[in-house]
Amino acid sequence: MxxxxxxxxxxxxxxxxxxxxxxxxxxxxxxxxxxxxxxxxxxxxxxxxxxxxxxxxxxxxxxxxxxxxxxxxxxxxxxxxxxxxxxxxxxxxxxxxxxxxxxxxxxxxxxxxxxxxxxxxxxxxxxxxxxxxxxxxxxxxxxxxxxxxxxxxxxxxxxxxxxxxxxxxxxxxxxxxxxxxxxxxxxxxxxxxxxxxxxxxxxAPRPASPLGAPPIAGTVADLPAYVQAALKGEAARVTSAVAGGRNHALNKAAYNLGRLTGAGALDTDTAATVLFEAAAVHFGPTSADVTPAEARATIRSALAAGARNPRTITRGNPA
Structure with a gap:
């Protein structure tokens, strides 16, 4: 039956x-x-x-x-x-x-x-x-x-x-x-x-982050725009992730930004705050959601992992 x-x-x-x-x-x-x-x-x-x-x-x-x-x-x-x-x-x-x-x-x-x-x-x-x-x-x-x-x-x-x-x-x-x-x-x-x-x-244009423009190290003229584009892109990766892939998306985004922090192009606090705000879209009480504690732990570990493999940023070619 x-x-x-x-x-x-x-x-x-x-x-x-x-x-x-x-x-x-x-x-x-x-x-x-x-x-x-x-x-x-x-x-x-x-x-x-x-x-x-x-x-x-x-x-x-x-x-x-x-x-x-x-x-x-x-x-x-x-x-x-x-x-x-x-x-x-x-x-x-x-x-x-x-x-x-x-x-x-x-x-x-x-x-x-x-x-x-x-x-x-x-x-x-x-x-x-x-x-x-x-x-x-x-x-x-x-x-x-x-x-x-x-x-x-x-x-x-x-x-x-x-x-x-x-x-x-x-x-x-x-x-x-x-x-x-x-x-x-x-x-x-x-x-x-x-x-x-x-x-x-x-x-409509989204509300600006209360962080304002992130602090940028280095003297490459186009680096601030690139770093801000990276922040925007990785935040979008996190907010658009679906159930079953949210922690993976957050981990990947944090690792990618961690490589920028390791290169001195972005400070860790700014990266962590932007990622946490993006992850907050998925905070909730069900197993498909993400908890703030889980998000913080993933962000912290993946940023550190990315920083151990910093990106090489050269003049005129920040990619």
């Missing part, structure tokens, strides 16, 4: 994955009853597919793998409206009457901008009662992931997934300590273009 149920679930998710592929959305497998990619799908964005034959062949193997949609290759921006976990309360800026979840925050944002709530688009209800709103990405925009836990996000309990991100596909069933349930289509409309007002918010 268990095998039969598992086979039926695999067939159900396969059909859901095929339906996504028919929309030209790139899909890949997740662990059974989980949100994480399979261990061998670490490069999931490159391997996500719309090929029906590959999809059928994979899900016929069993067990009942879940499915995910890779947003970047699919040309999608997904607005994830979450619900609070037990004991979770809004930050002061969102502690207002009637604001209880991510949908309420988006409604407030829409009202502030004189726009309607963006309902008429492909919509999925999530396992904990939240909502995924699917939109087509604006042409030419470089949108990446954001988190409601970070100042660069749209607001409390609103995450976005775009290039470098994925969402659990409809038809999947997730059973984790912070919530159990299916992902179901609530509105089977075609994805609408991302509303211009949301695109503006997601592409």
């Amino acid at each position: 268990t095998t039969t149920r598992s086979g039926a679930r695999a067939a159900e998710v396969a059909e859901a994955a095929l339906a996504c592929a028919a929309r030209r959305w790139h899909v890949f497998p997740l662990r059974p009853r989980d949100k994480r990619p399979l261990a061998r799908f670490t490069d999931w964005e490159a391997h996500a597919t719309t090929d029906p034959a590959r999809i059928r062949a994979f899900w016929e193997r069993g067990p009942a793998f879940n499915a995910a949609v890779a947003c970047g290759p699919s040309g999608l921006v997904v607005i994830d409206l979450d619900t609070p976990k037990p004991g979770q309360t809004p930050p002061p800026e969102w502690d207002k009457p009637g604001v209880n979840d991510g949908a309420d925050v988006l409604a407030v944002l829409a009202e502030r901008h004189g726009e309607p709530f963006p309902l008429d688009t492909f919509t999925v209800t999530t396992r904990r009662g939240g909502t995924h709103l699917y939109f087509t990405a604006p042409s030419g925009a470089e949108l990446r992931n954001t988190s409601g836990r970070h100042a660069t996000g749209l607001g409390w309990l609103i995450d976005t997934r775009a290039a470098g991100g994925y969402v659990v596909a409809p038809g999947s069933f997730v059973d984790l300590p912070d919530g159990t349930g299916p992902y179901r289509i609530a509105n089977d409309a075609a994805p609408a273009p991302l509303p211009e007002w949301l695109a503006r918010l997601l592409t």
Whole structure:
């Protein structure tokens, strides 16, 4: 009986994955009853597919793998409206009457901008009662992931997934300590273009780091711009990392910046602070999240490792 149920679930998710592929959305497998990619799908964005034959062949193997949609290759921006976990309360800026979840925050944002709530688009209800709103990405925009836990996000309990991100596909069933349930289509409309007002918010200049420009050693004229570009790039690596790869991304980013500190091009405190601020996007209570203590330990050890292998920076060629 268990095998039969598992086979039926695999067939159900396969059909859901095929339906996504028919929309030209790139899909890949997740662990059974989980949100994480399979261990061998670490490069999931490159391997996500719309090929029906590959999809059928994979899900016929069993067990009942879940499915995910890779947003970047699919040309999608997904607005994830979450619900609070037990004991979770809004930050002061969102502690207002009637604001209880991510949908309420988006409604407030829409009202502030004189726009309607963006309902008429492909919509999925999530396992904990939240909502995924699917939109087509604006042409030419470089949108990446954001988190409601970070100042660069749209607001409390609103995450976005775009290039470098994925969402659990409809038809999947997730059973984790912070919530159990299916992902179901609530509105089977075609994805609408991302509303211009949301695109503006997601592409607006981000708040400057309170650190200001990092202290730079050396006399190479173009070194400050290069170091700041490196800081920005490594911070983006950390903020856009997905569950299962967040500590790896933080470790790699810290190692790369550590090589600059070892070369005397960047001071360690600035590198550590920028990386910690980037990692804060992923701080949370679940096993897929990162804790502040873990982030500090990873940053400290990887910066030290990078400093032991300093970069050679030559005049006119800082790369």
